[in-house]
Structure formats: structure tokens, C-alpha cells
Amino acid sequence: MKAYVHANIVTCDAGFNLFHDGMLIVDQGKIQYVGAYDVERLKDCQEIINYQDCWLMPGLVNTHTHTPMNLLRGIQDDAELHEWLTQYIWPAESQFTPEITTLAVETALIEMLKSGTTTFNDMYNPHGVDIEQIYRVVRQSKMRCYFSPTLFSSEQETTEQTISRTRHIIEQILAFNDERFNVMVAPHSPYTCHDELLQQSLLLAQQYALPIHIHVAETQTETAILLERSGKRPIAYLQGFGYLQHPSIFAHGVELTDEEIQLLAQSNTVIAHNPISNLKLASGIAPITELLQAGVTVGLATDSVASNNSLDLFEEAKCAALLQKMRRQDARAFNIETVLRLMTIEGAKALRLDKQIGSLEVDKQADFLVINPHDKIHLQPVNHMLSHLVYAVRGGDVQDVYIGGECVVRHGSVLTLDESETLARVQALKLT
Numbered sequence: 001m002k003a004y005v006h007a008n009i010v011t012c013d014a015g016f017n018l019f020h021d022g023m024l025i026v027d028q029g030k031i032q033y034v035g036a037y038d039v040e041r042l043k044d045c046q047e048i049i050n051y052q053d054c055w056l057m058p059g060l061v062n063t064h065t066h067t068p069m070n071l072l073r074g075i076q077d078d079a080e081l082h083e084w085l086t087q088y089i090w091p092a093e094s095q096f097t098p099e100i101t102t103l104a105v106e107t108a109l110i111e112m113l114k115s116g117t118t119t120f121n122d123m124y125n126p127h128g129v130d131i132e133q134i135y136r137v138v139r140q141s142k143m144r145c146y147f148s149p150t151l152f153s154s155e156q157e158t159t160e161q162t163i164s165r166t167r168h169i170i171e172q173i174l175a176f177n178d179e180r181f182n183v184m185v186a187p188h189s190p191y192t193c194h195d196e197l198l199q200q201s202l203l204l205a206q207q208y209a210l211p212i213h214i215h216v217a218e219t220q221t222e223t224a225i226l227l228e229r230s231g232k233r234p235i236a237y238l239q240g241f242g243y244l245q246h247p248s249i250f251a252h253g254v255e256l257t258d259e260e261i262q263l264l265a266q267s268n269t270v271i272a273h274n275p276i277s278n279l280k281l282a283s284g285i286a287p288i289t290e291l292l293q294a295g296v297t298v299g300l301a302t303d304s305v306a307s308n309n310s311l312d313l314f315e316e317a318k319c320a321a322l323l324q325k326m327r328r329q330d331a332r333a334f335n336i337e338t339v340l341r342l343m344t345i346e347g348a349k350a351l352r353l354d355k356q357i358g359s360l361e362v363d364k365q366a367d368f369l370v371i372n373p374h375d376k377i378h379l380q381p382v383n384h385m386l387s388h389l390v391y392a393v394r395g396g397d398v399q400d401v402y403i404g405g406e407c408v409v410r411h412g413s414v415l416t417l418d419e420s421e422t423l424a425r426v427q428a429l430k431l432t
């Protein structure tokens with residue numbers, strides 16, 4: 001057993017318990033004790049790590065991203081979503097090779113680990129992807145993820161061919177039999193998938209008992225397309241296929257009416273909130289406070305670095321909090337506890353992993369991060385820990401990261417992947 005002692009611990013559990021001068025004991029990757037420092041509990045510990053006055057909290061959960069796009073950072077700024085996708089992103093992705101895609105994913109894993117993210121939910125364009133290569137690098141990183149191939153309707157494939165190709169990838173991933181590497185069924189969006197593909201995607205998810213991961217209600221343009229096609233807005237459109245009855249993650253949820261929020265509250269749907277991406281692409285500001293008040297589970301997300309331009313969930317959290325306060329014109333809205341929950345346990349709930357991760361509780365996996373505020377001028381005075389975790393901490397402040405009790409980042413350096421070698425390979429590509 002290992003003990004991590006004298007830390008200030010933010011559990012993010014149901015009672016949002018805090019332990020100043022606290023202690024965490026881990027055995028075989030699971031938490032055996034979390035609470036006040038108790039010297040008697042140390043007698044069976046083989047290793048004791050002193051995190052004197054450091055801040056210790058659960059590993060962060062990124063509920064919607066696109067890691068293979070990590071080499072598209074900065075590809076095109078100052079464009080709205082539909083122009084950005086059709087004229088820049090999709091043409092660039094069509095040129096990717098499996099080696100370039102895997103390298104892009106590797107850069108994303110390093111970036112997320114260094115900023116405290118231990119679990120992520122990915123949706124990727126399947127062009128130029130070797131899932132075996134991706135699995136090897138994710139497994140090496142030790143991160144937890146869902147890695148899901150996107151389904152599109154196109155002139156290049158029939159619906160039957162798209163479903164067959166996706167089924168093959170799903171079966172490959174399920175054959176890995178790795179609890180840290182999972183898959184969802186990921187139709188891109190209701191406006192990029194024809195009715196038949198949406199129907200078949202849901203049937204595929206039902207057949208394999210997998211969640212759905214889909215972009216929904218992201219822009220006014222999307223709503224206009226669906227109104228013209230079907231006379232229905234995105235939520236009603238998907239409800240007609242049965243999506244609201246199936247466990248689903250709807251990424252974005254920007255364009256929602258009060259009635260649609262109530263529908264979501266009565267459904268089996270959660271929202272992945274991407275505030276910075278939605279701002280940069282001028283998609284809008286999601287009604288997160290209303291969703292939470294209605295009882296909808298919401299997790300925090302970065303989207304891709306092509307529209308963000310980072311994978312720093314601390315940055316995302318601060319932006320999310322400020323936006324909701326301004327939306328409601330109420331400084332009390334979206335308080336610190338709510339934000340920290342969205343970064344951790346609510347994200348875990350969104351991915352249906354909350355029995356395993358998301359909070360520091362006995363029998364859960366020991367996924368956590370450590371920040372030492374004492375040598376950082378922007379984290380002074382140190383007695384305002386919770387405020388700083390939302391409004392002052394940056395991803396680069398993360399010192400150590402653990403996944404399943406294993407240290408994967410120490411003193412800001414990733415231990416499971418070779419950052420310098422990865423950086424050299426990226427620079428050798430001479431990307432323009």
C-alpha cells in the first residue's frame with residue numbers, strides 16, 4: 001500500500017468533502033482510505049509520499065474531444081463552424097495517414113496528461129486511422145477513454161458500407177477487452193447523417209449495448225437545415241428515431257429551448273459542454289445552468305485543438321463559469337463547487353464511469369492530480385484553494401498525475417510517453 005499524506009484533498013464526492021492535512025491510501029490501484037491524517041493507518045503502508053500542503057483532486061474528465069485533430073491546431077481561425085468543417089477540417093483530415101493520425105493522438109495524450117486529464121471521450125474521423133496503432137499508444141499512456149469512429153453520410157459509401165466498416169472497428173475494440181479503452185457509436189450529427197444512417201447507428205448501439213456520442217444542437221445553421229429537411233428541430237428530430245431513450249452523449253447543446261431542456265431531463269441523455277470551442281466558432285453559449293436545474297447531467301469538454309486551441313480543462317472550467325454568470329447576469333450562478341464537479345464526477349457520470357472514477361472515495365480507482373501552489377506567484381495566497389482551482393490554476397500548474405494508483409506524470413513530465421521524441425517527430429513533419 002502507498003499513502004499520500006499532509007495534502008489538502010478535494011474529494012468531489014456527494015458531500016463535496018474537503019480534508020485539510022488529509023491522507024489518501026491506495027492499494028492495487030484502488031483507494032482504501034481518504035480522510036484526515038491518521039498515523040495509525042500508516043503501519044501497513046510500504047511507501048509514504050509527503051505532499052505537504054499540496055492540493056490533491058480527482059483526475060479530470062474530458063467528455064468530448066477529437067484527439068486525431070491535434071495536428072490541425074491553428075489550421076483556420078475566424079471562421080464559423082460549417083465553413084470551417086467543409087473548407088478546412090474535412091479536406092485536411094482526408095490527407096492523414098495512419099502514422100500521422102497516431103502521432104496526433106500521441107501529442108494529445110501528452111497534452112492532456114500534463115494538464116491533469118486522466119479520462120477522455122473521443123470522436124474521430126475514421127479516414128487514415130489504424131485502430132491497433134491508436135490502441136497501443138493509448139494503452140502505453142495509461143489513460144482511460146472511449147475512442148469512437150464517426151459515421152457520416154457520403155457519396156463515397158452506402159449506409160450499409162458505413163455501418164459494416166464501423167461494426168468492424170467496434171468489434172476490434174471490444175476484442176481488446178481493455179476496461180480503459182472503450183467505444184461508443186458516434187454518428188457525427190443529425191444534419192450530416194441521412195435518416196437511414198441515424199436509424200442504423202442506433203440499432204448498432206442497441207445491438208452492442210453501447211452509448212451514442214453525437215454532436216447535437218450546436219448552431220443555428222444546424223437547426224435551419226433540419227427544419228428545412230424535416231420540419232423539426234434537432235432534439236425532436238432525434239427523438240423520432242429513439243435517441244432520447246438510449247444512453248447518449250449530446251455534444252454542445254447550444255441551441256436549446258426550455259421545452260427541449262425538459263425533454264432532455266426526462267431522457268437518457270447527457271450534455272458535453274464545450275464553451276471555448278462554441279465561442280471561437282461563434283456557435284453560441286449553451287444554457288448550462290438551466291440544464292443543471294432541470295436535472296440533466298453535464299460534463300465539461302474541450303472539443304478539438306483546431307477549435308479551442310488547447311486541451312486544458314482548467315482553462316475550460318474558468319471560461320464555463322464566467323459565461324454562465326454573465327448569461328444569467330448573476331454572479332452567484334454556476335458556483336465553484338458546481339464547476340469542480342463538472343470537471344470530475346459529473347464528467348464521469350456523463351461517461352457512465354462514476355462507479356469507478358470521478359471522485360476520491362473508497363474502492364474507486366486512484367485517479368488523481370497534485371498541484372503544489374507554494375512556488376507559484378499566481379496561486380497566492382494559498383488559503384483560497386477552491387477559488388484558485390477554478391479561477392487561477394492553469395493546466396501547466398499540475399505537478400503529478402496518477403491513474404489507477406500509478407504515477408504517469410511527475411514534476412510536470414509525462415512518464416508513460418516520450419514527449420521529446422514525440423515533439424521531434426512532429427517537427428520533422430514540417431506541417432504548414
